[in-house]
Amino acid sequence: MTRGKALLAGLAIFALGGLGYWGFQAAGFEVFSAGIAAQGVLVAVVLVWTGSYLFRVVTGNMTYMEQRRRYRSAYEAATDDELQERFDALSPEEQEKLLRELGQLEETSTSEDPAPPTP
Structure with missing residues (x-):
């Protein structure tokens, strides 16, 4: 992944957190619960992303x-x-x-x- 793509991916994750927050609010969650739910989804995405990176490191891809x-x-x-x-x-x-x-x-x-x- 190039530096530019890494920056875009970071911005996409940042935007995903905001969209998730608004999406959970639109789905009927209260402000506090929407923030926790969006943060939970964001943490899961980052963990999966990091896991895929570590997998590529171990396999040499x-x-x-x-x-x-x-x-x-x-x-x-x-x-x-x-x-x-x-x-x-x-x-x-x-x-x-x-x-x-x-x-x-x-x-x-x-x-x-x-x-x-x-x-």
């Missing part, structure tokens, strides 16, 4: 986390594709040399005699 996951997967896909294209553009010798440098290919010895073991 926060807005920032979701944006980061989407960005990370898109970034990895783009870089993987670009690196694969650049690798495919290399000649087979250059590919082999690069793979050797990265340790992806084992070095083959040119001599037939294996090196003597070191003591």
Whole structure:
């Protein structure tokens, strides 16, 4: 939730309290009872809202986390594709040399005699 949406949600809850008060008065509650009833509804709304936030925190479904996951997967896909294209553009010798440098290919010895073991 962005800062603007959080402010709007706060204002909406504030307005909900006022509307609830007037609604309970219109339904026939006395002034004192209408205030208590509106406050009770408002407290219940805030508790449910806070509970949903805590649930999202525990499950990892926060807005920032979701944006980061989407960005990370898109970034990895783009870089993987670009690196694969650049690798495919290399000649087979250059590919082999690069793979050797990265340790992806084992070095083959040119001599037939294996090196003597070191003591």
